[in-house]
Amino acid sequence: MLFSSVPFLVYFLPVTLIGALTLRRWWNVEACKLWLLGASAVFYGYWDWPYLTLLFGSIAVNFFIGRKLDLLEDGHPQRRMMFITGIAFNLGLLFVFKYFDFFINNIEFMFGFDINVFKIVLPLGISFFTFQQIAFLADSNKRKHILNYSFIDYAVFISFFPQLIAGPIVHHNDFVPQLKEKRFARPTGEMFAAGLTIIIIGLFKKSVLADGLSPTVDLMFGEAAAGATLTLLEAWLATLAFAGQIYFDFSGYSDIAVGLGLLFGLKMPENFAAPYRSTSIIDFWRRWHITLSTFLRDYLYIPLGGNRHGRARRYINLMATMLLGGLWHGAAWTFVVWGGLHGAYLAVNHLFNSVAMRMRGAERFFASRVTKLAGWALTFWAVGLAWIFFRAESFDAAMNIAAGYLGFNGVYAPPQLLAMFGMVQESFDFAAPGTSLFADKAMWNELLASTGYVLLGLAVALSQTALRGSQRGRLIIVALVVGLVIQAVFFGKASEEFIYFQF
Amino acid sequence: MAAILKVIASIVTGILVYTFFFGVLIDKPLSVGIFDRVYSAKRAYGDAIKAPKIVVAGGSGPFFSVRCETIEKETGIPCVNISIAVALGRETILEQVKQVAKPGDTVLLPWEFRMYFLDADEMRARISFPYIIRHEKQLAPALGADHFLEALFYFDLKYLFNALAETSRYMGGHRHSFDKEGRLTPQGDYQGHTANAGEKFRDKIDDFHSSAEEMPKIAALETPPSRLMAFFKWAEARNIRVLGTLPSSFDTTAPDQKAIGKIQSWYATSDTAEFFVLDNLNQYSKGCFFDSREHLNEECQTIHSKKIAAALSSHLSH
Numbered sequence: 001m002l003f004s005s006v007p008f009l010v011y012f013l014p015v016t017l018i019g020a021l022t023l024r025r026w027w028n029v030e031a032c033k034l035w036l037l038g039a040s041a042v043f044y045g046y047w048d049w050p051y052l053t054l055l056f057g058s059i060a061v062n063f064f065i066g067r068k069l070d071l072l073e074d075g076h077p078q079r080r081m082m083f084i085t086g087i088a089f090n091l092g093l094l095f096v097f098k099y100f101d102f103f104i105n106n107i108e109f110m111f112g113f114d115i116n117v118f119k120i121v122l123p124l125g126i127s128f129f130t131f132q133q134i135a136f137l138a139d140s141n142k143r144k145h146i147l148n149y150s151f152i153d154y155a156v157f158i159s160f161f162p163q164l165i166a167g168p169i170v171h172h173n174d175f176v177p178q179l180k181e182k183r184f185a186r187p188t189g190e191m192f193a194a195g196l197t198i199i200i201i202g203l204f205k206k207s208v209l210a211d212g213l214s215p216t217v218d219l220m221f222g223e224a225a226a227g228a229t230l231t232l233l234e235a236w237l238a239t240l241a242f243a244g245q246i247y248f249d250f251s252g253y254s255d256i257a258v259g260l261g262l263l264f265g266l267k268m269p270e271n272f273a274a275p276y277r278s279t280s281i282i283d284f285w286r287r288w289h290i291t292l293s294t295f296l297r298d299y300l301y302i303p304l305g306g307n308r309h310g311r312a313r314r315y316i317n318l319m320a321t322m323l324l325g326g327l328w329h330g331a332a333w334t335f336v337v338w339g340g341l342h343g344a345y346l347a348v349n350h351l352f353n354s355v356a357m358r359m360r361g362a363e364r365f366f367a368s369r370v371t372k373l374a375g376w377a378l379t380f381w382a383v384g385l386a387w388i389f390f391r392a393e394s395f396d397a398a399m400n401i402a403a404g405y406l407g408f409n410g411v412y413a414p415p416q417l418l419a420m421f422g423m424v425q426e427s428f429d430f431a432a433p434g435t436s437l438f439a440d441k442a443m444w445n446e447l448l449a450s451t452g453y454v455l456l457g458l459a460v461a462l463s464q465t466a467l468r469g470s471q472r473g474r475l476i477i478v479a480l481v482v483g484l485v486i487q488a489v490f491f492g493k494a495s496e497e498f499i500y501f502q503f
Numbered sequence: 504m505a506a507i508l509k510v511i512a513s514i515v516t517g518i519l520v521y522t523f524f525f526g527v528l529i530d531k532p533l534s535v536g537i538f539d540r541v542y543s544a545k546r547a548y549g550d551a552i553k554a555p556k557i558v559v560a561g562g563s564g565p566f567f568s569v570r571c572e573t574i575e576k577e578t579g580i581p582c583v584n585i586s587i588a589v590a591l592g593r594e595t596i597l598e599q600v601k602q603v604a605k606p607g608d609t610v611l612l613p614w615e616f617r618m619y620f621l622d623a624d625e626m627r628a629r630i631s632f633p634y635i636i637r638h639e640k641q642l643a644p645a646l647g648a649d650h651f652l653e654a655l656f657y658f659d660l661k662y663l664f665n666a667l668a669e670t671s672r673y674m675g676g677h678r679h680s681f682d683k684e685g686r687l688t689p690q691g692d693y694q695g696h697t698a699n700a701g702e703k704f705r706d707k708i709d710d711f712h713s714s715a716e717e718m719p720k721i722a723a724l725e726t727p728p729s730r731l732m733a734f735f736k737w738a739e740a741r742n743i744r745v746l747g748t749l750p751s752s753f754d755t756t757a758p759d760q761k762a763i764g765k766i767q768s769w770y771a772t773s774d775t776a777e778f779f780v781l782d783n784l785n786q787y788s789k790g791c792f793f794d795s796r797e798h799l800n801e802e803c804q805t806i807h808s809k810k811i812a813a814a815l816s817s818h819l820s821h
Contacts (some may be wrong), residue, residue: 193506198514212660366548445665452664475513482514483521484660491656 001046003256004207004489012043014353016161017263018049024185029294032185033156036264043161044124051123054093055159061089062133063154069140071146079141086137090130097126102331121312125165127328129158131295136172142192149176162260166253168271187265190471195262197474202255204481207488209457210249210499214451216241217391225393226339230236231412235404237437237454239384242391245455247276249499250289274464276383279375279464282353284383296321314350319343334389334398341386409434416444525658526636531666532673535630539638540588541681542599545691549583549603557582557815560600561750565613567798568751570808571690577812580609580819582615584691587681589615590629597734598642609744609819611811613785615797616717616750619731619766620724624704632657698800701793708789711796715752715786718759726768735773745770746818747778751799751807754786777818781810 001008016039024032044139045052065086072079095103097120104115135153149172151158156163157175178184183191220238224230230238271290278284285293301321307314319340326339356362365371366426385405392398403409410431418428431440437447468474530536549558557580559569564586571582585599596618604610632654635642641650661712680686681693688694740744747770749758763780770778791803799807 155700189504189506193510195758196507198512207661445668448668449661449664453660453668456660471509475509478510478513479517479520482517483524483658485654486518487656487659491653491657 001043003253003260004203006490007046008266009489012039013260015039020185020264029139029184030152031406033152033179036161036185037152037159040159040161040164041157044159044164047124054097054123054126055129056155058090058093058129058133059155059158060151062086062136062158063149064149065089066136066140066149066154069137070143074143074489083137083141087134088136090134093208094130097364098122099327099331123491128169129164131169131292131299131328132158132172135169135295135299139172140350144173153179160261160266162257162264163268166250166257167289167291168254168257168269168343169295170268171291171294174269175266181265183265185265187262187487189209191262193263194471194474195259197471197478198259198468199256200260200478200485201474202252202257202259202483203485203489204477205248205252205255205460207252207492208481209453209460210245210252211488211492213241213245213248213450213457215446216437217245218452219437221391221393221397221401221498225397228400229409229431230401230404231409231431231438232404232407233413234434234438235388235401235409237450238401239388239405240454240458241450242452242498243276243384243387246387246390246499247272247461248457270468273467274461276380276458276461276466277376277453278383280379281342281349281370281382284379285342285346296325300324311351311354314349318350322346329390334392335396335454337395337398338386341382341389345382347384366454412438414438414444414447416441417447417494513566521658525662526640526655527635529658529663529666529670530636530637530687531662531669533669535633535637537672537682537685538587538591538630538634539793541687542585542639542692544687545583545585545632546599546603548691549585552581554605555607555609556605558600558604558608559586560586560596560610560612561586561614562596562618563587563795564615564692564750564797565611566588567693567696567793568804569611569613569811570688570692570694570804572688572692572694573805573808574812574815575690575811576689578816578819580815582761584688586691588630589618590631590757591634592629592631593618593728593730594645595631595635595639595642597730598639598645600734601737604738604741604743606742609746609815610738611815612745612747613750613811614708614747616714616721616762619728620717620720633662647772669766676813687762692804694801696793696798696801696804698790698793698802701800706792707794708792708796711753711789712794713753713756713786714750715756715758718762722759722764722765724789732769732772734774735770739773739775741774744819745773745776746815747776748779748811748814749785750797751785751787751791751803753789753792753796754784755789758786779814779818781814783810 001012003009006111011070016036019033019035019039023035023263041052041056044055065082068082069079069086072082099118108115153176154172156179157170157172160170160175163170187195217238220230220234221242224238241476251272258268258270269291273287273290275284278287301317304317304320305313320343321337322343323336323337326335326337329335329338356366359365388401388405389395389406391396392401400409412429412431412433414433417426437450524662549556557571557574557578559565559574559582561569565589566584566586569584569586571584574580575582583603585603586596600610635646636654643654646654683772686693686695735745737743747766749763751756758780763778767778770776785807787799787803788809791799791806793800
């Protein structure tokens with residue numbers, strides 16, 4: 001069930017919300033938790049109910065292992081075995097359901113034979129709820145729990161529908177204690193109002209902006225995959241459109257999740273902080289998919305040694321973390337390249353900082369506006385280049401678009417565009433158009449709309465501040481966008497699935 | 504509670520802002536506003552002439568193929584052609600007729616075949632929603648509650664971007680062909696689409712099949728278009744005569760007699776409605792067509808209009 005769909009907004013959410021608030025107020029908190037557990041099961045099972053056994057089976061196994069780790073004394077011989085078993089169970093699930101096909105395909109490619117195995121459908125949200133449970137086991141192993149959790153509390157934490165499918169990757173210590181608080185399912189008017197406004201803004205990002213950018217992205221990346229050579233402007237339009245689509249799609253989803261949490265009196269962590277305003281790659285990863293970065297830092301980078309064993313080891317750890325982070329997004333080499341690019345960017349950024357900060361006047365240099373602007377431009381360009389690999393349907397298609405993005409495929413501008421600026425075609429075109437969007441005169445309106453969406457998306461992304469802003473500011477935004485949201489959700493074409501559902 | 508009320512107030516304000524923005528401020532002058540300018544000119548002529556008059560209504564077929572100027576000369580009865588585009592849909596076209604036709608008038612409906620069988624949603628999916636919301640708000644109640652909301656929330660960002668581009672082109676002097684000086688006769692007919700000017704569309708015309716191939720879809724209809732039947736009643740109550748005829752089509756496919764019979768049976772339900780077919784079955788060779796399979800060129804428009812005028816004279820005399 002999509003957050004931006006009519007069944008969710010008109011039926012599921014009101015019934016679930018009224019049920020939870022009523023049970024909490026007029027009966028007891030445990031009944032409310034059971035209600036939420038049931039509602040989350042309906043939400044997940046609506047997509048494919050047989051996978052409910054996977055979800056709740058995984059919850060039960062992890063809870064049992066976590067409880068065992070709590071009960072066993074430090075140094076007990078079974079303790080280490082239990083922990084390893086738990087981690088292996090979770091990684092095994094991920095391997096079977098997410099990477100098995102990828103593994104088989106690579107074996108087939110390397111050895112040139114066909115292996116007939118059944119194709120496995122990727123269960124929604126498995127990457128997210130598995131990571132949450134790995135964090136739970138790791139903390140159980142290190143006795144980092146704030147509270148002892150009941151099974152119901154743990155099951156509500158993992159399956160809570162706003163964050164079940166695509167995060168934010170909520171930490172158990174941030175979530176479970178809230179189930180004991182007074183405000184759980186008894187939000188204040190301010191919380192409820194903030195939740196509503198954040199949901200509407202999230203729907204605007206998803207249904208209006210991300211879904212509006214989607215046809216351009218599909219068309220241009222699709223044509224590149226089919227062999228069209230994208231020229232400079234085409235590649236930039238495709239890249240900017242995807243940069244906007246993935247940001248608004250995922251941050252829209254995260255906004256809706258945060259807003260839904262508030263309706264139930266629960267505070268969820270922020271996942272984005274105006275990432276496209278970053279002035280360095282290090283800054284970007286503090287602002288993009290924050291809960292994943294935090295997880296990777298705490299449960300992968302630091303256990304690998306972090307920056308504690310010298311510079312070279314630090315860069316190796318960074319690269320390993322980002323490569324695995326890339327692979328976490330999807331079972332394809334293009335995601336690995338994306339992760340590798342970001343690992344390389346981060347290593348270069350850290351190296352540059354360590355060298356540059358030793359120079360005289362470095363602080364003043366880094367604080368200057370010109371440096372920040374140059375840093376922003378370079379960061380944006382580098383992030384864009386990496387997005388091409390993230391979205392492309394194949395490595396060849398990615399290389400094709402990347403070549404266009406870097407200017408190696410020449411330049412072409414539609415004649416109508418040149419005419420608007422009083423220019424003639426011959427004075428500008430150094431290549432044949434690569435996509436139908438640029439070549440076909442009948443697509444002029446589509447091209448205008450695509451450009452409009454990209455420019456508006458950029459304006460919105462760059463005008464956002466790192467913090468959410470005041471409720472007053474949000475109310476103004478709601479007044480500006482709610483008509484478009486109603487149009488898109490209730491009267492537009494059916495909303496597209498969130499991109500992060502496939503991860 | 505006050506915080507929640509503020510959110511509700513913000514949502515209501517937002518809907519008002521959206522409605523004002525798209526209902527009053529933003530327009531697509533080349534693809535939506537054009538209809539308002541052309542309709543306004545046609546209605547003004549229709550209002551200025553006295554009853555009894557002839558009102559021709561349909562899509563772009565009768566706009567290009569029927570010439571009120573000729574009918575007026577041949578019959579001696581004033582005539583206004585309020586046809587523009589099929590995409591506006593049956594409802595909008597008939598609502599326009601209701602604004603112009605007065606007791607004693609005759610309404611001629613040479614409808615394109617698809618106007619009978621396309622359902623309301625298929626036709627409204629195009630331009631009648633923004634046209635009504637932006638330019639003819641008085642027609643909105645006729646849409647009914649469901650369709651009114653669909654019309655009100657028709658406008659998305661893509662519409663806005665294209666509207667801004669069209670406005671910029673319009674302000675730069677670009678005009679729709681309907682909007683160019685000298686393109687319309689005072690009676691509202693399209694003119695200047697000569698056979699010579701249509702030569703550039705010759706290959707396109709040669710590739711087309713006759714629109715008469717669509718007629719079996721009319722024969723297959725189980726119920727008549729409800730708005731057309733309601734219009735007959737409206738006209739009958741006001742002593743307005745309704746005459747229907749086939750649209751002009753290529754003579755490469757003979758008209759489907761079952762479809763003709765069906766349309767005639769719908770007209771026969773009203774005492775003041777009648778459907779007629781010209782002796783040439785309203786068909787012409789491909790050489791008579793301008794830029795589409797439904798648009799006669801100016802020379803054949805005149806010939807066709809003389810035939811229609813003769814038929815009208817015959818029907819109106821008894």
